[in-house]
Amino acid sequence: MATTRLGLETFDHGAQYVTCRTSEFRAYIEELVGIGYAARWTPRSRLHGEEGGGQLLPWFVGKPGMASLVRPLAESVRIHTARNVHTIERHDKGWHIWFEDQTSVGPFNAVAVCVPAPKARLLLGRLDELAQPLARVRMTPCWALMVRLEDRVLPDQDVYSDMSEVIRWIARNNTKPGRSSRGESIVIHASPTWSRETEDADPEVVAEELWNEISHVLALPPVRPTRMTAHLWRHGLVDHSLGETYIYSGEHRVGIAGDWCLGRLAEHAFESGDRLAKAIVASLS
Numbered sequence: 186m187a188t189t190r191l192g193l194e195t196f197d198h199g200a201q202y203v204t205c206r207t208s209e210f211r212a213y214i215e216e217l218v219g220i221g222y223a224a225r226w227t228p229r230s231r232l233h234g235e236e237g238g239g240q241l242l243p244w245f246v247g248k249p250g251m252a253s254l255v256r257p258l259a260e261s262v263r264i265h266t267a268r269n270v271h272t273i274e275r276h277d278k279g280w281h282i283w284f285e286d287q288t289s290v291g292p293f294n295a296v297a298v299c300v301p302a303p304k305a306r307l308l309l310g311r312l313d314e315l316a317q318p319l320a321r322v323r324m325t326p327c328w329a330l331m332v333r334l335e336d337r338v339l340p341d342q343d344v345y346s347d348m349s350e351v352i353r354w355i356a357r358n359n360t361k362p363g364r365s366s367r368g369e370s371i372v373i374h375a376s377p378t379w380s381r382e383t384e385d386a387d388p389e390v391v392a393e394e395l396w397n398e399i400s401h402v403l404a405l406p407p408v409r410p411t412r413m414t415a416h417l418w419r420h421g422l423v424d425h426s427l428g429e430t431y432i433y434s435g436e437h438r439v440g441i442a443g444d445w446c447l448g449r450l451a452e453h454a455f456e457s458g459d460r461l462a463k464a465i466v467a468s469l470s
């Protein structure tokens with residue numbers, strides 16, 4: 186659930202919206218709506234060409250960006266951003282976290298590893314009983330293209346899905362509540378197959394190819410984006426999940442959570458993380 190800035194405009198280049206299947210997640214989202222961090226989004230969809238067409242469950246988005254959905258969870262904790270964890274290491278007094286810049290924090294009583302499965306396997310390294318089950322998880326890349334146009338050129342829908350073998354999703358990001366309504370800010374997701382085939386390609390080449398494909402499938406007039414940039418979510422989508430809500434070792438006091446434990450949605454990540462947190466609290470009390 187990421188929001189990034191391109192020039193003056195913001196783009197949700199990862200998750201597009203969330204739905205609520207469980208009462209816990211619904212309660213959380215309703216709380217966010219109440220404090221202005223989330224709102225309902227009813228884009229005109231290609232399926233029925235009308236407000237909310239194609240939505241089986243209501244769609245909710247973060248406000249002013251998807252990243253706002255996790256803001257309240259981050260408010261009372263200390264977060265180190267833009268620092269990759271390299272290793273987790275247990276000493277007598279507890280766990281220490283080593284970052285790639287060779288600094289460390291700790292000791293901690295317990296660790297929750299909440300990164301994509303292939304990265305979690307690397308971090309868990311020697312803890313075989315935790316790392317082993319992760320081998321059955323399959324994650325697949327997804328290219329996201331962000332495009333800015335000063336004029337409105339898209340035909341009359343706000344979202345399109347499965348447009349071709351290359352394009353999985355197109356959304357007018359600025360039709361989400363709380364975004365600037367000037368011009369067009371478009372987010373495009375490539376299909377898993379195409380993303381896999383091109384995952385090592387130059388992002389600028391990918392951006393051009395995706396833009397040409399969109400122009401073709403939507404029969405756009407010959408316009409040039411003011412800005413566009415492609416981003417690869419290398420372990421973005423879950424092909425095959427773990428099939429367990431989370432894993433926790435009371436002996437080692439290490440747990441693992443993520444969307445890939447249960448499925449492929451933000452709500453799965455929420456449920457997995459919530460259950461792991463409860464297991465950690467129970468084991469420490």
Ligand SMILES: Cc1cc2nc3c(=O)[nH]c(=O)nc-3n(C[C@H](O)[C@H](O)[C@H](O)COP(=O)(O)OP(=O)(O)OC[C@H]3O[C@@H](n4cnc5c(N)ncnc54)[C@H](O)[C@@H]3O)c2cc1C
Nearest residue numbers: 186199200201202269270300418421443444449450451454
């Ligand atoms: C293109 C795309 C579209 C999607 N659309 C939707 C949608 O419309 N609706 C929906 O519900 N879901 C959607 N999803 C899925 C949704 O984004 C995920 O389910 C959710 O983000 C998973 O949350 P998570 O906390 O498990 O993992 P992530 O969101 O992947 O968070 C893991 C975090 O760990 C960080 N990290 C990784 N390695 C390290 C390290 N070594 N050290 C420190 N930090 C690290 C990453 O930077 C990241 O911030 C989409 C995903 C993608 C990629």
